[in-house]
Every structure is written in structure tokens, then in C-alpha cells.
Amino acid sequence: MRILVTGTAGFIGFHVARRLLREGHEVTGIDGVTPYYDVMLKRARHARLREYAGFTCNEFMLEDAQALHDAFEQCRPEGVIHLAAQAGVRYGMENPGSYVSANLVGTYNVLEQARRCATPHLMIASTSSVYGANAVIPFAEDQRCDHPLSLYAATKKATEDLAHSYAHLWNLPITAFRFFTVYGPWGRPDMALFKFTANTLEGRPIDVYNNGDMERDFTYIDDIVEAIHRLATRPAPASGESDRGASPVAPYRVVNIGNGEPVSLMAFIQAIETALGRKCVCNYLPMQPGDVPRTWADCTALQDLTGFRPTTSVQAGVDAFVAWYRDYYGVPADA
Template sequence: MTNPRVLVTGSAGFIGFHTSSKLLQRGATVLGVDNFSDYYDPALKEARNDILSNHPNFSVARVSIDDIAGFGAAWAEFQPDIVIHLAAQAGVRYSIDAPESYVAANLIGSFNVLELARRHATKHLLAASTSSVYGANTEMPFTETQRTATPMSFYAATKGATELMGHSYAHLYKIPMTFFRFFTVYGPWGRPDMALFKFTKAILAGDPIDVYNNGEMVRDFTYVDDLAEAIVRLTDAIPGSEPVEGDSLSPVAPFRTVNIGAGQQTQLLDYIGEIERALGRPAIKNMLPMQQGDVPATEASAALLRRLTGYAPSTPPSEGVPAFIRWYREHYQN
């Protein structure tokens, strides 16, 4: 679609900021929707939003997606062609401490997105899910056609429920939908509750870092710019009736799920080693047992993403981690 009108929920968030930036670079007109919550420092969200607001084709509605009246008014005025739903309460560990916040943002907020997409006959709704939906699955790489019935955290359960809610609306109202499952996203402008941010801050301060499962963990780390590129490309891969090889396309709805990951496992201790190299100083490691709700390993199959878009994430941590460190030092003057 040439120069589409795209509504992005969570535009002042980590992934929403990068996705909105890339859309604007491609000629889209973007309405960001964000409530600038205080889950982490709102100043970081304001700084991201200031950058986006410098672009003439960007505007922002400061409203929560669980406020359907305010959210609906912004949607109706903008009349988007495409909606990219990225707003969510994120984090596996916080979902153990504050599960109620996940109900409001991830379930009620996402229901409002689905309702508004139905009312306005949205041409393509894309929404964020997570690799955490694979839960207790052990067969790797994770493929989109695997069952996702064993979530290990309430965060994962809310995201899995959102996928099911989306499928029902896609079937009932023929709204084309793509849900993408993110794999351990990292990079510049990241959230302060993410491992890379916390590790960097602690190492620079000379404080210890908590390393769970004694470091015996592997992740499919996905660089945020690669992720945003994949999201933007998927806007043109509108689910229809013709599946591709290995497709997750529903037999009864214009609905599919797509992994967005590099398809490359990295040991957690090797990832920490990249941080140490980029900072030029060692980490003090506090080795701990496995954190409740966490999983020991993730790895994406990127085959479906490649077939749909001709693209898959490829930036290794040896490049992505130093890019984050450069941003962190500049942004925080550290």
C-alpha cells in the first residue's frame, strides 16, 4: 500500500517508537496512541515521542487503549488503513507481582482494538504477541504451527488469549489479522526493565547483576531495528485464502501468526560477555536459580517470515549490543 495511514498503539514505547520511525521513513502517515504510563520512567517515552513529533506526518493521541471512548474518538478521526497494536503491559516477572495490570492493558485494551477494527472495517490489523506463548514447548526452533497451550507466566497467558480473541474476530468479521511473536528484543531506546539495560546500568555503577539459572539459559536475541523492519514488511503480507509453505494461516479466518526472531541461539553468558566487551569492564555476577515463570531456552523459526517478506532479522549481538551501549552512554551521559 502506497503512503498508508497507520495507527500505532504504544508508539512511545520501545518497539512502537522504532516501528513508527520506520513507517515514517517509508512515507506513511502515522497516528501514535500512548498513555505514557509510569510503569517505567515516562521521560524516556517523552524523549522518544519528541523525536517522532519532529516528523510532519506524525501525530499523537495521549489516551489509554482501555478508554474506549477516548481511543475510539482518536481512531474515528484519523481513519487508519492499517493498525499496528503494540501497546501492552510487558514483562514476565512483573506479571507475577501485578497481574491485574495485564488484564487491563493486554485483555481489555486488546478487546477495544478488536472492537474498533470491526466498527471501522480495518484493512489489516497487526498485533504483538510473544515467544513466551510457546511456554513449556521443548522442540526447537519454535514454529508457528506448534501448540501454545502451556504458558509459564500470566504475561504469556494474556498474550495467548489475545491471539485467540483476534482469531475469533477475524473469523466472525473477516478482518485480516497478523499476530507476530517477538523473540527477546533489544537495542537502543530499550526499556529500563530489560536485561541489557539493567546489566549496563549495574556494570557501569560497579553493582552486581542477577544471572538466573546460573547462566544456563539461551535466547534468540532480536535487534530492534530488524524487528521493526519485519513488522513494516508484514503490513503488505495481508492474510488471504492462499497459504504459503509452512503457513500458520487459519483454515477458517484471514488470520496468521508469524515469528519475528533471528533463528540464532546465544548463550546468556556470551551475551553478557558482549556487554562487558562493549563497556570495557567486567560484570560482578550474582548467580541465582531459575526465576519463576521463565523458560531456559528460545529459538525462532524465521522460515515463514522469510517466505512472506523475503526478510529475517540478522544483526548479531556482537553488533547490536555495542549499538545499545553507544546510545546508553550518549543518552545518559555516562
């Protein structure tokens, strides 16, 4: 198949594109390669994808409507996986405009091209952050998401609403994934696992927010990719779907993709210590604006739709990340 993937120089987009290429699909990748974090890491991901004959690389921002139009014209995709976004919770207080531009304008442009080309199935990335101040756990797709706590969450919820309206008005099949704390090899340097590993190997303390009293539903990257792969063949029907997360008036659904098991931040740090063979020095800090104390995915809908449920343990996932980190940065095993 011909598949267009946005965010291919990013963490999740890279892994999704590589899985598709390994299966023989033609992938048109798009990424703005922004300097939000290490551009060299992003270019290294793209370099790995360029090793596959079926990969076409495009580097531009999704806000460039003409460039996106041209990419769709050249690809004529049979499926679109929209993973590009301005990520990060705390960065929204430093550069709020980047979220409005990338997440709202960029997603609108993708929706417009998918509508114009009558894309058979558009899949877009959302986040567990949309659950915001919800106190009922685990988080389920049919819960209301009216109280986002960060600009990132607010723009992601807005993209879900935009997508639903497009699905309804133009009968465009759309699936939105709500990702829960994705981690693994080739991960993002702004996330805890990367920072904790780097700091500990370099003998520096790690910042632990809310004095460590937090829980996250850590989800390994391979499980995320497998879930997306299976959902790709399960677009929502035109209307009247009864499963949770599906719209009653449009070919649209939202699906949680998480491990389904919250892990305390201190247990996560212990897994890092085990993988590194050394202790982390913790600098305890208060809760940061936009953060939530706990996330926990109800993955019943994912399992009902696909027969799949993520199962990778935190220790196995952290071990895999640390092995990649040592290899990528040339850190000896005894260092």
C-alpha cells in the same frame, strides 16, 4: 498511508512509528505512558516522534473505549499496528490486574474499532513467551501453545485467540507477530541488556538467573522493524492458506520474528563486557517463576513470506545499544 500505531512511547512502537514517519506516512500514535518503567524515557521517545509533521500524539489507555473510538474516527486508518501492552514476565506476580486490563481489555477495544472501521490489515504484537513449556525447539508457529508459564504469556495467547475469532467472524485480516527477546537503542530499562549495562557502568553487580544457564534468541530492533514493514503488505487471504501459521478458516496468521539463533546468557554478557570495555560482576541466582531456559525461533515462515531473515549479530546490536546509552545518559566513552 494513514497508520494508527499503539504503544508509540514504548520501545518497539517508537521504532516502528519512526520508520513509518521517515517514509512519509501519517502516523497516529497512542500510548498510556504508564509508570511501569521510567516515564521520562517514554516521553523522550514521543518527543523524537513529534519532530515529524506527520505524527499525531494521543496519550490515553486503550481501556478508554471512547477515546480510542475518537482516535479511529479522526485517523480513519488504512492500517493498524497494535504494539501497546503490559510487558514483563516477573511483574505479573506483583500486579496481575494490569495484564488483564491492558492486554485483554485494551486489545478487545482495538479489535472492535478495527472491525467497525473495516481496517484493511490489523497487525498485533504477541510474544515467544506463548510457547511456554514447549520442549521441542526451535519454536514453530504450528506448535500447540497450551502451557503458558507466566500471566504475560497467558494474556498474549488469549489476544491471539481473540484476534483469530475476529478474523473469522468479520473477515478482518490480522497478522500476529511473536517477538523473540527484542533489544537495541531506546530499549526498556526492565530488560537484561539495559540493567546489565547500567549496573556495570555504575560498579554494581548484575543478577544472573538460573546461574547463567539460559539461552535466548536475541533479536535486534531494526530487524524487528524490517520484518513488520515487509509483513504489512502480506495480509493473509480469506481462508485456505497453506503456509505455516496461517489459519485454514480465517484471514489470520501468526509469524515468528526472531534471529533464529539462540545465544547463551553468558555469551550475551561477554558481548556487553566487550562493548563496555569492563567486566560484569555476576550475582548468580536461581531460575525465576515464569522464566523459560531457552528460546529459539524457527523463522522459515517469515523468510518464505517476505524474503527477509534477521541477521544482526549480538555483538553489533549490543555495541549499538551501548553507544546509544552513553549518548542518552551522557556517560563518557572512558567511563
